Amino acid sequence: MLAEPGTLAVFGFGSGAPQHDDPRWLNIPLEGLEAPSPLEVWHVQGPVEHGREGALSWSAGEGWMFASLTLDERDFDDLRQAAAAAYEALGEFVVQRDEHHVLRLWNYLGAINDGDGDVERYKLFCEGRGDGMRSQFKHGFPAATAIGHHGEPHCLVVYLLACDKPGKRVENPRQVSAWQYPRRYGRTAPSFARAMALPEGDALAISGTAAVVGHSSAHADDPDAQLEETLANLEALLASAGMPSGFDTRSPLKAYVRRASDAPRIIELLNHRLPGVPVLALHGDVCRRELLVEIDGWRYV
Template sequence: MVQGCENVRPALRRAPRVSYRWVDPETVLQEAGTLGVFGFGTGAVRSEDPRWLGVDLESFDAPTPLEIWQVDGSVTHGRAGDVQWSRGDGWLFAAITLDEATHGGPRDTAVTAYAQLCDFVASRRECHVQRIWNYLGDINQGDGDVERYKQFCEGRADGMGRFFADGFPAATAIGHHAPAMRLQVYLLACDEPGERVENPRQVSAWQYPRQYGRIAPTFARAMTLPGQDVLAISGTAAVVGHASAHQDDLLAQLDETLVNLESLLVSAGMPAGFDTQSPLKVYVRHPTDAPLVHDFLQRRLPGVPVLALHGDICRSELLVEIDGWRY
């Protein structure tokens, strides 16, 4: 299915506001305009509301904040099959969490997750997917073409079919350490298309050479959201060209990642730098690296809200990855 829905009307869409807040989910869910509420790790206070998602990644920050997405006006929500969703002001949040125990391995589970999500989004007015997050267990387990990440990439490509024939959304794919082998995929879509942004320092992921798997990863480096006011930034690591740089050197990887982020801002035509309005996430492979990562980012990105999560980057030599929003 091709993402062929028409543009409804040329309205300027104000991007959802994204923030980290130390509050109770029910309090936030009662606020007008709440589109999504994300808890992190096993300690997160849960909610049955379809706008709430418990992400299978542990935070290094205690207490851990919630990530909150808010739009103007009223929000409706529901469930459809395995999909939980909410919509408001031209924006759509949709998520699916599937247990590999009942859906096959990483490949088949990704096929089902993407087929369900794409079917669902295709039926909505907000059918232009801007940004997708993927979290799966033991992402680096297995060698060569059967590494679980590469199997996930194959299933993802299969499940999306021709839905993104016009171009892929921005994305993140990170490994979690939760005991249940769950695949979590969630997305932000809009009733208007965004603009895909690539990084001239990096080979586009869908053009990666064969050594990275039978099926190249299907994502754009970033997406300028409709309304042109915000850049949604994909998982960004120390990849230069198509190669991983600075093996085993955490600080050099962090430096290279910041160069890649700045390069993306230039490519998107945005002013340099990040500030208090631009929440980021940093995924750290080794918990013992977390304090160093924290100090580095405090020094280099002062005032920027950064949520640090324990997650495995999809290439085993990469120690750290950053994604987020540039407002």
């Protein structure tokens, strides 16, 4: 895949994924809940250049850019500093590029729900992300996902998709915008848009979406009901973006499932509710302890 023309990035999931030193290759420390997990590949219609800037890996072609960082939190005082360093490094690199419009970000960190109150790790990550962003997203946040992994506990993975043209941010009328969450969700509110319409208007990059209505989690300890609420939120996002209802075979999704024991039921329900839609089920912790499933992905026109 890396040898094929136009390959911008290739992602392998879990401990069984191959290893490669190409800057376009990234291991994601999330185990697949159905074996074997497929690789995810990003392609562009044209030549691709790639390289490294210190710990940062990147590739670019045809107006698109992939960039990633994998950091060891033990090299920093705490997760907040690690997250700030990751976002500072990515921001400093992106601002120098023609492809400086960040459309989509992914964040994977260990033990995302450890700690209580303001020192819960997800809340510390949000603080560090906010510190590292500075004024980079003063005109609006990109779409994003943040999920807890069960791999090396100190491993922080952040990667992005950027373009030489801006996208259009999309919010969900059923949900409070994340950056407007009340204080109880942390000293720094989560900094992301619910979705991002890509520049040509032919695709929607969907942020991590769960059973949140307004700003409150719904259906505690009921994975079936949480999945239905999540699907309702996805439909609301499509409508808000002016896209047709539903997903199809060209709309790949990821389902992050907190409890591996829930996976067979979640997969069964997804196959029933989204027939033919490619869904990659991964073992990952959602940013709130009470949330059992989250979905992100792409919707193409």
